[in-house]
Amino acid sequence: MNDFKTATEAAGIRYTHTFENRPKKEDYYRHNHSDYELYICFSGDMDFVVEDRMYELPPDSVLLIRPFTYHYASLHNFQKPYHRMSINFEKNTAFPETFSFLESEKEFFVWKQGDLLRMAEEAEAKMAEYGRNDSILYLKMFINEMLLGLKYAGKTFQKTHSLNPSVSQILRYVNDHLNEPLSLKKISSNLFLTPTYISQVFSKHMKIGVMDYVKQKKIHLAQDMIANGISPCAAARQLGFGEYSTFYRLFQKYLKEKPSAPLATRGREKEAPALPKH
Template structure:
């Protein structure tokens, strides 16, 4: 980045432009900044320095590659711990009016802004590869804003929207990839636990204690993945286990007691609903087939 693209730091906390502004700051002995708020969104791309950020009375340590998003009317200020390394960062301001314009085109443009406002999560970590891509997009925007090539204004608009959409995309994919992995892990854990404890009393309350999540969340995840309720799945697993046990010449009573049915009447109703015949009818059909098979007919 050329030195003339860097901006001398100023304490101004209001926008001169109607839509957006971007600055590249590097300070060897930065002056203190008081706690403040503003009426626009502020993206803060951390490049170098020994700095933390105080946001709404909570201290956030930051590392190279971190991005902070400060929504309007959120109190914040930086804390400089030492001057051993320069304090370098990009600061990108976007007006609420411009966000609303983007929102009218697609809600994908403002996912991150809405997330920060609702969830009160302001810091987003990136590895060096992801941050290098972000930096290249920021550099391109700054270079375009400092140039005078044909189509400058149109290209600036494209660069700004591309940067904003990219930030939203990587945040969304990271958040929902994490959720997907967590949900998949929970779902697979439920299947394994059911398989290993089919003979026990299995309840949503028991699963909630075992997996440290609410029973409502378990019901939701299981239904989304299996297409049937957890209770329906357990019943089906028990019925097929009983069916296989009966085929292996276990008595009906032993089978339904072994696989979690508390009484014969509930077992009978569930079995007939699933297979269309009673357990005794199924056993008789199976015995007949076995006899005929042994006779070679």
């Protein structure tokens, strides 16, 4: 199979389907976002990190990644093909019957309900065939079909482990205090860990600096708050930013847009490019 990447974005949904015979190490950036993500691994020699949990991904495994959770793929062998699909969507994309499932703690599944790749390829073919509005509707149906399948998948796959006890402790503290001013010194004094140790252990296991993690989390939370009608100034204040100029600069750095953009685009759909055939 030749390398390919298909993608579309519309109605608050981002869909990407990628196959690489020789995956490139630099492609798998570490990030979080304000929407849900279905991450489907068809093949690849890899682990996947979600906050302080590392999962070994067998073929046809599915991760349900919830908003504001830091995550990344960690490939072991770049000589083996890497085939995956990711679908980002807002909560209102899901049918009411799946709302409670989205809020559950389950996040890792091995698909046992038929040929997952064939199911995905059939959905992709339909989206390429249909007109814009119908393809968006079909994509929403596909997402809900996936969610319902996961809801009744039974026991989740358990082969996982925590990255490091100190990292888990740091993450819990940070995520419980995102509405406050946070600094490395403050985290250190409250956890009784030295700043040097916190910086080293966090960077080693999370592949990101602790304060960079804090800033990204706060900015993505602010993006969601603004999209839901809170003013940028109020969002900055509620998330512990002492200076609006600092908030403004970080918002542009991480999201490549002004803080007013999520509010201005609320309720508007982006044009959906047609899915290319491969």
